[in-house]
Amino acid sequence: MAEQTSLGDGPPSHRRRPAPRPPRGPNDIYVNTKTDFRAQLSRCRRLLESGEQKELRVHGLGLAIGRAINLALQLQLALPDTLLLSASTSTVELTDDMEPEGGEDGEPGTRNRNNSAIHIRVYRAHEE
Amino acid sequence: MENLHRARIMIEDEGALPFKDLHPHVAQMRVKEGSKIRNLVGYALTYMKSEGTGQIIFGAYGRAVTKAITCAEILKRQVNGLHQITKIQYTSLQEVWEQKGPVIKNPAPCLTVYKNCPSIYILLSKSPLDPQEDGYQPPQNPPSGETGKRSLESHGSSDSKKRKTNVSTEGRIEETCTNIGGAAIAQETPYFQKI
Numbered sequence: 287m288a289e290q291t292s293l294g295d296g297p298p299s300h301r302r303r304p305a306p307r308p309p310r311g312p313n314d315i316y317v318n319t320k321t322d323f324r325a326q327l328s329r330c331r332r333l334l335e336s337g338e339q340k341e342l343r344v345h346g347l348g349l350a351i352g353r354a355i356n357l358a359l360q361l362q363l364a365l366p367d368t369l370l371l372s373a374s375t376s377t378v379e380l381t382d383d384m385e386p387e388g389g390e391d392g393e394p395g396t397r398n399r400n401n402s403a404i405h406i407r408v409y410r411a412h413e414e
Numbered sequence: 415m416e417n418l419h420r421a422r423i424m425i426e427d428e429g430a431l432p433f434k435d436l437h438p439h440v441a442q443m444r445v446k447e448g449s450k451i452r453n454l455v456g457y458a459l460t461y462m463k464s465e466g467t468g469q470i471i472f473g474a475y476g477r478a479v480t481k482a483i484t485c486a487e488i489l490k491r492q493v494n495g496l497h498q499i500t501k502i503q504y505t506s507l508q509e510v511w512e513q514k515g516p517v518i519k520n521p522a523p524c525l526t527v528y529k530n531c532p533s534i535y536i537l538l539s540k541s542p543l544d545p546q547e548d549g550y551q552p553p554q555n556p557p558s559g560e561t562g563k564r565s566l567e568s569h570g571s572s573d574s575k576k577r578k579t580n581v582s583t584e585g586r587i588e589e590t591c592t593n594i595g596g597a598a599i600a601q602e603t604p605y606f607q608k609i
Contacts, residue, residue: 359502373549402483
């Protein structure tokens with residue numbers, strides 16, 4: 287956490303753009319680290335128990351990967367039906383905006399970096 | 415709680431892997447929170463280039479899962495044509511906390527905490543794997559060119575399954591372990607690097 291809070295130290299400070307939002311359907315759950323975990327869990331439970339969705343896709347990026355895994359596993363424990371989990375990983379490209387400060391050469395640039403993501407398909411065993 | 419420090423962690427069924435039909439000479443990388451990615455990937459690269467039927471497993475629990483995924487993604491980018499199976503599960507941990515400071519005569523007060531930690535196992539293989547298995551990913555399209563360590567842009571554009579989330583990576587990760595039994599103090603337990 288230390289390197290993230292000391293943004294003002296280096297001369298070209300940067301600002302992180304929010305990750306690009308893909309189109310999402312009703313069964314896509316994007317896990318973040320800010321929302322209450324129980325709220326996320328109950329939202330997934332409601333979706334699965336209502337029977338509208340046959341499968342959920344739980345996505346997590348970066349620090350939220352651990353939460354996404356925990357969410358999927360807790361869902362598997364919480365529901366009476368047998369749920370199967372199928373995980374896949376990917377790389378997401380993120381963009382940072384470089385902000386020139388303090389009379390440096392005033393050229394705003396961008397920098398790309400990569401972050402890891404996980405996508406977990408949660409589905410009922412007999413409906414496969 | 416303040417007077418205790420974590421003495422050791424024991425993992426139940428540490429040798430058990432959630433994969434079937436493994437190559438006998440599979441390499442297992444135990445990714446920890448303080449592991450350096452360049453060490454892990456450096457070893458994995460030389461291993462994959464030397465072995466004929468190279469199979470490698472990245473295993474991690476707790477906060478190291480992100481690192482394990484990153485290692486697997488980098489390795490997939492550097493070595494073309496890798497089949498992947500990803501498994502997630504809970505790992506049972508047993509932590510022993512002992513009193514800090516001068517050692518007090520027996521009985522030494524210690525506290526055992528049982529935890530269920532989310533964990534990940536990623537199997538990467540040059541030889542084909544069972545596509546019906548849960549968590550199977552076929553090899554990605556090979557990147558068009560390799561111009562250096564950070565030549566990763568071509569990977570993203572060809573990846574049709576890529577999904578992105580709107581997640582700020584700042585903020586403290588919540589300890590998402592659940593207690594099985596024992597003392598209910600594990601929620602605020604800090605992770606140490608020493609394992």
